[in-house]
Amino acid sequence: MSPSRDGAPAGSAAEDGSGLGGAAATSRRGPDIFAKCARNPELDMYRSAEQLGLNPFYREITGEIGPTILYEGSDVVMLGSNNYLGLTTDPRVREAARDAVDRYGTGVTGSRLLNGTLSLHTELEELLADWVRLPAALVFTTGYTANVGLVSTLVQSGDAVFCDSAAHASLVDGARLADGMLRAFQHNRPNSLRRGLRSWRSQAGGGGVLVAVDGIYSMEGDWAPLPEIRAACDDYGARLLVDEAHALGVVGPSGAGTAVATGARPDLVMGTFSKALASCGGFIGGPADVIDYLRVFCRPLLFTASNVPASLGAALAAAKIAREEDWRREAVLSLAHRLRSGLAQLGYQVGGETSSSIVPVHVGDVLSAAVLWRALLDRGVYTNCSIPPAVQRPMLRTSVMATHTEAQIDRALSVFEDIARHGVVDAGRERLEGLFEPELELDASAP
Numbered sequence: 001m002s003p004s005r006d007g008a009p010a011g012s013a014a015e016d017g018s019g020l021g022g023a024a025a026t027s028r029r030g031p032d033i034f035a036k037c038a039r040n041p042e043l044d045m046y047r048s049a050e051q052l053g054l055n056p057f058y059r060e061i062t063g064e065i066g067p068t069i070l071y072e073g074s075d076v077v078m079l080g081s082n083n084y085l086g087l088t089t090d091p092r093v094r095e096a097a098r099d100a101v102d103r104y105g106t107g108v109t110g111s112r113l114l115n116g117t118l119s120l121h122t123e124l125e126e127l128l129a130d131w132v133r134l135p136a137a138l139v140f141t142t143g144y145t146a147n148v149g150l151v152s153t154l155v156q157s158g159d160a161v162f163c164d165s166a167a168h169a170s171l172v173d174g175a176r177l178a179d180g181m182l183r184a185f186q187h188n189r190p191n192s193l194r195r196g197l198r199s200w201r202s203q204a205g206g207g208g209v210l211v212a213v214d215g216i217y218s219m220e221g222d223w224a225p226l227p228e229i230r231a232a233c234d235d236y237g238a239r240l241l242v243d244e245a246h247a248l249g250v251v252g253p254s255g256a257g258t259a260v261a262t263g264a265r266p267d268l269v270m271g272t273f274s275k276a277l278a279s280c281g282g283f284i285g286g287p288a289d290v291i292d293y294l295r296v297f298c299r300p301l302l303f304t305a306s307n308v309p310a311s312l313g314a315a316l317a318a319a320k321i322a323r324e325e326d327w328r329r330e331a332v333l334s335l336a337h338r339l340r341s342g343l344a345q346l347g348y349q350v351g352g353e354t355s356s357s358i359v360p361v362h363v364g365d366v367l368s369a370a371v372l373w374r375a376l377l378d379r380g381v382y383t384n385c386s387i388p389p390a391v392q393r394p395m396l397r398t399s400v401m402a403t404h405t406e407a408q409i410d411r412a413l414s415v416f417e418d419i420a421r422h423g424v425v426d427a428g429r430e431r432l433e434g435l436f437e438p439e440l441e442l443d444a445s446a447p
């Protein structure tokens with residue numbers, strides 16, 4: 001094979017100018033790895049949704065994310081963020097981020113293992129371990145890598161991880177990367193977990209077991225029945241991991257999360273800085289030997305860059321404030337209650353629990369969800385549109401912040417009311433039917 005002028009092999013796409021290299025070349029060389037990107041029905045839907053202004057994903061926000069945001073030049077009530085305690089704009093948190101940049105620079109340009117562990121990591125790890133009442137903690141660059149790293153490192157050949165069927169994608173992805181088995185049990189059904197564990201233990205050669213649940217589920221805002229799950233783990237010698245991403249700072253004494261609130265004594269806790277802690281990063285809390293094991297063997301910790309200093313400084317300041325300022329927890333839960341009960345009174349199908357800042361609004365189908373999302377945004381309310389497979393049934397995921405005012409929640413409620421009174425969703429559906437397939441499913445990851 002002689003090289004062509006631009007260095008591509010003879011007979012290649014570059015040579016015959018077709019872009020793919022002609023039929024003979026294709027059959028010789030096999031299918032193009034990019035083909036799925038050019039011809040994909042879901043992607044086509046995504047693009048048409050974008051053209052019709054109905055694509056709820058990757059919206060560009062042009063200012064800070066507080067109780068209201070600037071969206072396309074308008075002031076919009078923000079019900080689509082995980083900034084539960086309202087700390088992303090707190091002057092003390094901003095200042096701590098700035099101080100960290102002044103002291104450590106903008107990045108560490110390396111992994112924690114080699115040159116990326118700062119004194120901020122150590123201080124944060126001590127605080128976090130103390131907060132979740134476990135002996136040690138280890139900070140990761142994101143919450144996602146914390147879960148993926150923990151599960152893929154711990155669940156080795158012969159072992160199994162039992163995940164609640166609604167557990168976060170990062171737990172499932174960790175299991176997929178692991179050499180051990182992934183088993184699912186029915187959402188929030190300890191008996192389903194027990195059946196799975198019993199069957200696992202009855203098999204010869206079954207190794208260790210990790211049970212992984214979210215303390216508060218990210219989309220529905222419901223709590224895991226931790227005491228029952230703990231009891232099942234105890235009966236079958238399994239270790240319990242509780243993902244406190246949506247609970248830390250928000251529930252439990254001093255915001256310590258669902259495990260401390262319920263006295264469930266988990267073996268491991270995962271937390272993230274990207275929600276109540278107003279930053280980016282994550283951590284695993286657990287026994288010192290497990291944390292040391294992760295330090296040495298956890299590839300998603302070893303082979304990625306460490307947190308930027310500003311994110312650590314912000315998370316540290318936010319964690320200190322979150323532990324101390326109980327009023328934020330009281331405010332966020334009371335505002336969520338106001339929103340939840342207001343929506344229910346208006347006839348919306350609302351889920352979630354009273355002790356959660358997440359208020360899911362169930363919508364019959366994907367098209368209705370997209371139309372409602374757009375109608376709300378046009379009238380000044382930002383929500384998250386969540387559709388299968390990220391969730392089982394389409395919904396608008398709303399959530400509140402401690403720093404919302406009651407007037408802002410009421411403003412959002414009056415928009416919901418206006419939409420319901422004028423039948424905006426049904427009218428929008430009728431107009432758009434035929435343009436979208438009813439089974440439209442865009443892949444969206446849970447926040």
Ligand SMILES: Cc1ncc(COP(=O)(O)O)c(C=O)c1O
Binds near residue numbers: 143243245282
């Ligand atoms: C329950 C849960 N676990 C883990 C994560 C991952 O955390 P992060 O966004 O910090 O990577 C998230 C956030 O998306 C989450 O909702």
